[in-house]
Amino acid sequence: MGKTIRDVADAAGVSTATVSRVLAPENSRPVAEKTRLRVTAAAEKLGYRMNYAARSLKTQSTMTVAVVFPELANDFFMDVAEGIERELNSRGYTMLLSSSLNSIEEEKKRISMLSDRMIDGMVVIPAGSRGEHLQSLADQGMPMVLVDRIVEGAEIDAVTSDNEGGTFMLTRALLADGFKRIAFVGGEITVSSARERLSGFARALAEAGIKPDPSWICLGGMEVEDGYKRMGSLLKKRNPPEAMVAVNLLVHLGMERRLLDMNGSGPNGPRPKVVIAGFDESRYTPFLPACRYSASQDAVGMGRCAGQRIIEKIQEKKAGHFEGEKNGERIIRLPVTISRSENGAVSKAAS
Amino acid sequence: MGKTIRDVADAAGVSTATVSRVLAPENSRPVAEKTRLRVTAAAEKLGYRMNYAARSLKTQSTMTVAVVFPELANDFFMDVAEGIERELNSRGYTMLLSSSLNSIEEEKKRISMLSDRMIDGMVVIPAGSRGEHLQSLADQGMPMVLVDRIVEGAEIDAVTSDNEGGTFMLTRALLADGFKRIAFVGGEITVSSARERLSGFARALAEAGIKPDPSWICLGGMEVEDGYKRMGSLLKKRNPPEAMVAVNLLVHLGMERRLLDMNGSGPNGPRPKVVIAGFDESRYTPFLPACRYSASQDAVGMGRCAGQRIIEKIQEKKAGHFEGEKNGERIIRLPVTISRSENGAVSKAAS
């Protein structure tokens, strides 16, 4: 097996307590400089590596934060993960990443598995719209931060985007371009971000004195195929909309694919004249032919922010500030950037 | 603090050893059915949760596998991660995911941090082309599997794709379409996958009796901007190529963007007539106007495969099969699928 603190102690001619004190400067008494040097030298020479399992057993802390996302293969989530990881890493924490497979049942399982692993805290993008299971964990003292989606049945700090404002601006941009017949191709009304986006859309129309045709507000799934279907039925209508707001990138993508398929001439050919303003963007946005505006979230920033918050909470907990205060959850909303997408996107504005 | 095995033992009127035996059926002696029931009932009633740090300290195993990728926000990598996670999870393992930020220095740091965490094994997509640091960890007995890229200076099992064959087919498809003037917009020659792809390209040309113009083989960076630049200079040549093979999706994307920018008319306008065959694909591939063929890797499959391999190795190690055998690394290559991308991709063929 590997070297232990005992070996280092012997090699340095000191006690294990002293070694521990130089290796874990956190809550330890001072050590004489020359002793410290002897110890570090001995550790170096022996190639000593700390056994974190043992330390964790003693300190009840693992310096590990679990992250649970609905899926991994998703640009937005991964940018968030990247932000979290960077933040955690810079503070000596490690990230445990797990997918809930878009299932709330699976989310429960993963969360309980992970909390047994003695993680110090948890960051989750909820798979569903309810969060009693999250709340109960938080009540037991698990530091927790939500990202992107806010759930019912839980009062937990969260960091998300200005979904309402972003969609408002998106819609207003279409209105400013003269479009009046605008549809909303939207998501699950149970998902907070989708709900907020719908509400931004409605506010912009209201402000312009337009009452939306109810059949143009298409709620439901938020995957590629949902956008695909919706685009089909919208365009089949007697008097179809001339512009549409897409609730997210997947739906947007599905809509564009439908347009592609509506005439057999491939990405270069002509197609129905519809303009789309979509929430979220990616490197591929400039290639989406119908896309006129897009709203981009600062996903990495959200991740960093969530990383900071979770570390703060972990440290508050260690410091003994019991977190039962419950003065309501604190929701941080990051601004969203709108850009006009005409051959590579230039003009921008923040929400 | 939480309940311990001791509490359960007392509540059930048995010893801690018995409790341990019902909770860790792995290497344990049998327990009478009614005793087992008493124990599980007591554990249930007390809300007992196992302390894994303690178990790990004892068993020297954490049921955790670390995964180190060059970056997280990358479709291909995340599909691989998804595959790994599924496989690990189904066997009771947990995944620790970390990014090396595309830096070999950072990779070294992360790897040594992680190996201190008493992980049972490690899956890595190397950031660089050399793997001495990986080899030395493997030599110390760390089960390890590489994915996607094979490195110099290490003999470690790996799972990757048929890069050579895929690019061969891609190029041959262009040739079959009558193109003769074909360029290769390629990657770092130090990265094994890029090298293999170049070699598949060369073989296809050779087979057709065409000797490639050396100035049409553009090596170097593998990011979006690299493709962008290369497309520019290729088209500026006196007698430019009429078709190109892109080494990966990022380069491909950059090439397409350059085409987009070469005429101010946006994604709908006309553009130079060049056809691209690109390695890798994504949901966005159908929107790339110049894309004629794409090769898709089974990323999730690669992940699953790597997950299986690492678990096997972990178990071999536990079973005492010391892994110094060194009968050369075993490289598993998954086939690649070529598809013709004309308005949504249909025809396919496996390598």
Add this chain to the structure above:
DNA sequence: CTGTTAGCGCCTTCAG
């Protein structure tokens, strides 16, 4: 089949 016992490697009072 079950209980007793001795640590796994580290941290942390309590003495010195």
Add this chain to the structure above:
DNA sequence: CTGAAGGCGCTAACAG
């Protein structure tokens, strides 16, 4: 400033 000693929660011999 440093050493000795106990124990975190669990498992794995070894007895019974």
